[in-house]
Amino acid sequence: MSARGAIAALAVSALLAVSACSGEQGAADDTGSSTPAAKITVQVRADPEEAAVYRSLVTAYQKASGAQVDLVAVGRQDHLTRLSTAFASGDAPDAFLINYREYAPFVQRGAVAPVGPLLDQQGVDRAAYYEEPLRAFSYGGALQCMPQNISSLVVYWNRALFKQAGVAPPKTGWTWAEFVATARALTTAKTKGVGIDPSITRMAPFIWSSGGSIVDNDEAPTRTTLHEPGARAALQAVVDLIGTGTTPTKKQLAAQGLDEQFMTGKVAMFLSSRVEVPALREQRGLDFDVAALPVLGKPASVLHSDAYCVSSSSEHKDAAAKFIAYAVGQQGQTITALGGRTVPSLKAVATSPAFLSPARPPASSQVFLDAIPQLRHTPVTPSWPEVEDVIGNQLQRAFEDGVPLDQVLAEIQKQADPLLRGR
Incomplete structure (x- = not known):
């Protein structure tokens, strides 16, 4: 059976097992309706392996409710553009999935109906969910979208x-110096130690x-502070790591993304969120796991969360909400x-075997849960997507180009601070 077929089989098994329980935690038990539900369109950002997961979700929901859902899976790079175009043309999906770093502009434009x-x-009990993503998706005093992760x-x-390099597996609480030493020990003529x-x-x-x-x-940010001592020291540490030759070159990055380099053994470690797991599971022969981030001072991590939003223009808000409650x-x-x-x-x-079971990689999924107390989220403001682009560029x-760090930080201030101040 293919990996995608296995995902579908697991989904059906999960549906049957959970349906045997007395009721839902977090959402209303009754997904049925005395009248046929309206057909809704749901857009998600998903590469092929992720899309297979969402198709399984939609299939299970349709079987449980009798409702109809048109799933629109769009690649990571095109999702926001397609959403913006759909809203501009008056053809927005009834519901859509979006990252917390990107939803504020849609709220500001009045495109989102607070969920x-x-x-x-629908009887959803918010107390059953982790607080940090709920905070991240609250804007203007209201929960705008409902987080799935x-x-x-x-x-x-x-x-x-x-194993080939004789390097011990990463341990929780490892220091930045240990991380750098590990990357160097893993770097060979064919493999880079780490990609960031x-x-x-x-x-x-x-x-x-x-x-x-x-x-x-x-x-309520008004200026960036990446040039200040604490932030600058961290960025300099990364620049110094790159200077050791343990990370892919600009030419190598242009030829192949970090995820693909990791899949093919050209990079031994890389940093990402849970989103990579479906594709990594499909890579034949790849034996991978996850570890906590190295620590420069105190443990810290950053929230990665997507949520379902309801379009304010939808004529089927209740049907969209019913789907979200199930999802x-x-x-x-x-x-x-x-x-995955x-x-x-x-x-x-x-906290259930559905997520934590070591039978499906990564075996150390508990790492994600252990990081929750240290999670923080980046600012939620309409200008943040533009600010983030400036910083990334x-x-x-x-x-990648060796431009002096202080020159880059000054340019970030010059370009990003006016965006934060709305100028």
């Missing part, structure tokens, strides 16, 4: 390459770990957890 009251009508940033590592994207979501945990900050005020409920989150895509936001599923110059 809180809609899910209250609570991933953190972790280190993916290749067991075979560690030049993005603020990759840098944030190290900045916070070293006592720095990204902006002057997380709730984030016991049955829905069990299916997506088995598929999510760290469930529903506590009961996150500039850090890329420092990491």
